[in-house]
Amino acid sequence: MSVDAFLMFVVVAFLVSLLFVLLGMLLSHRREKRTKVLTFECGQKPFEWPTLQFPIQYFPYLIIYVVYAVIAILILISLFYVFEIPDALMKITIFLAILTFSSIFLSMNLKRLVQKI
Amino acid sequence: MSSLIFQELARAAANFLSGLPQPLKDFILFLHSDAFIKAIIFPGLLFILTFVMFTIWFERKLLARVMVRLGPLHVGKYAGLLQLVADAVKLLSKELIVPEKAIKPLYVSMPILCCTLSMLTFAFLPLGPGWVIYPSDISLLLVFVMLAITPITILVAGWASRSKYSFIGMVRFAFQVFSYEVPFFLAIAGVTLAARSFNLEKIVEAQAGLPFIIPALLGFIVFLITAIAEVERVPFDLPTAEQELVSGWQTEYTGAYFALFYLAAYIKLDVIAILTTLLFLGGWHGPLIPNIPESILGHFWLILKSLIVVFLVLLLRGVFPRITLDKLLDLGWRVLIPLSLLNLLIVAILIQIGLL
Numbered sequence: 039m040s041v042d043a044f045l046m047f048v049v050v051a052f053l054v055s056l057l058f059v060l061l062g063m064l065l066s067h068r069r070e071k072r073t074k075v076l077t078f079e080c081g082q083k084p085f086e087w088p089t090l091q092f093p094i095q096y097f098p099y100l101i102i103y104v105v106y107a108v109i110a111i112l113i114l115i116s117l118f119y120v121f122e123i124p125d126a127l128m129k130i131t132i133f134l135a136i137l138t139f140s141s142i143f144l145s146m147n148l149k150r151l152v153q154k155i
Numbered sequence: 156m157s158s159l160i161f162q163e164l165a166r167a168a169a170n171f172l173s174g175l176p177q178p179l180k181d182f183i184l185f186l187h188s189d190a191f192i193k194a195i196i197f198p199g200l201l202f203i204l205t206f207v208m209f210t211i212w213f214e215r216k217l218l219a220r221v222m223v224r225l226g227p228l229h230v231g232k233y234a235g236l237l238q239l240v241a242d243a244v245k246l247l248s249k250e251l252i253v254p255e256k257a258i259k260p261l262y263v264s265m266p267i268l269c270c271t272l273s274m275l276t277f278a279f280l281p282l283g284p285g286w287v288i289y290p291s292d293i294s295l296l297l298v299f300v301m302l303a304i305t306p307i308t309i310l311v312a313g314w315a316s317r318s319k320y321s322f323i324g325m326v327r328f329a330f331q332v333f334s335y336e337v338p339f340f341l342a343i344a345g346v347t348l349a350a351r352s353f354n355l356e357k358i359v360e361a362q363a364g365l366p367f368i369i370p371a372l373l374g375f376i377v378f379l380i381t382a383i384a385e386v387e388r389v390p391f392d393l394p395t396a397e398q399e400l401v402s403g404w405q406t407e408y409t410g411a412y413f414a415l416f417y418l419a420a421y422i423k424l425d426v427i428a429i430l431t432t433l434l435f436l437g438g439w440h441g442p443l444i445p446n447i448p449e450s451i452l453g454h455f456w457l458i459l460k461s462l463i464v465v466f467l468v469l470l471l472r473g474v475f476p477r478i479t480l481d482k483l484l485d486l487g488w489r490v491l492i493p494l495s496l497l498n499l500l501i502v503a504i505l506i507q508i509g510l511l
Contacts (some may be wrong), residue, residue, distance in 0.1 A: 046194035062411025
């Protein structure tokens with residue numbers, strides 16, 4: 039029964055979103071004009087824009103992201119371990135303590151890291 | 156006395172049903188079924204749309220009060236309650252323009268996908284004991300998955316528009332979301348460690364005595380800040396900063412497509428408010444109130460608490476200015492992640508001592 043409700047909800051959520059677009063197509067008027075389909079440009083003539091630009095000064099954050107995403111997954115797996123075996127909590131606490139103080143140390147040093155690169 | 160009346164009513168209803176033709180009877184029974192009520196009425200569609208409409212009306216009214224204006228006033232009988240319906244009709248009657256440089260299939264499909272996915276998050280949120288569309292043992296992880304998938308549609312939409320404003324907004328959004336997802340996740344991990352479950356219903360049941368906001372106060376602060384950043388509210392609305400980037404990643408969208416993105420943003424805001432209530436504020440637990448029957452008391456407390464959270468989040472827009480991107484990233488990586496890890500450590504130590 040519950041799966042039934044879920045399926046119905048998925049279908050209804052999709053249909054409502056689709057209904058918005060269909061209603062928009064039905065209710066709106068259409069008048070073709072060259073300037074309408076141009077890219078938005080604050081009243082100026084649109085000029086070329088290189089498609090892929092990346093602010094390099096934030097690159098260190100990307101590296102930190104890769105590290106911390108893995109750490110977050112590790113913590114999650116260790117949480118499952120605690121649910122299964124409650125005695126393992128001591129080891130997890132030590133792991134968390136090391137992680138916490140190392141991250142605090144890292145965050146104190148990170149302020150200089152951005153300017154360096 | 157009242158039970159007699161109910162019996163009479165039930166008999167009358169049974170008589171009425173037996174007199175009807177079979178297809179109509181099946182239809183009435185279908186309307187009465189558990190699946191229909193859950194999917195369409197209470198935790199489902201109608202509740203979501205009503206809640207979102209109320210949120211948007213409340214935001215406009217509240218911001219108006221903050222700025223000493225009147226806000227929506229004329230549409231609807233009282234205080235512009237139907238202003239949103241008028242706005243929806245106006246947006247739907249606008250022309251649907253697809254820019255010539257845009258990648259059309261992606262550009263057209265992303266608003267629909269974004270709205271659907273953010274609405275699907277509600278399927279895993281219990282709004283009362285047993286009142287959940289899809290009961291699951293890992294519902295918290297499922298909610299997190301939905302909250303992590305929705306930004307991807309926004310990234311694709313910003314990229315497929317092929318406009319420089321959309322592109323800058325999209326890059327900002329990517330930085331913001333990916334840097335705030337990690338502390339968001341770690342703050343949730345603290346709650347799951349305290350409740351020893353990923354099931355949202357069990358997490359709420361574990362807070363019957365003491366809401367988790369007290370042992371995990373740091374986690375609550377981190378969670379609220381990251382959640383506000385996830386739904387792009389002020390002071391973290393860099394991706395859609397009107398003053399700098401026209402409208403950020405949704406610059407090129409008009410009419411119904413824009414309405415869908417608008418709707419999705421407010422659905423996400425409501426999801427965040429309800430999730431905060433469930434995780435930290437004790438969910439449907441609350442003191443008895445004499446005039447309210449017990450069957451709706453839980454829902455009443457849950458909705459009241461989430462409305463308070465919505466109020467707090469909306470009030471930020473009237474109070475704070477926007478912060479810059481480097482400060483935002485600094486806050487995320489240098490303050491929030493150590494704080495969330497510290498919160499996790501505190502919770503683990505509290506369990507170790509035996510206080511939780």
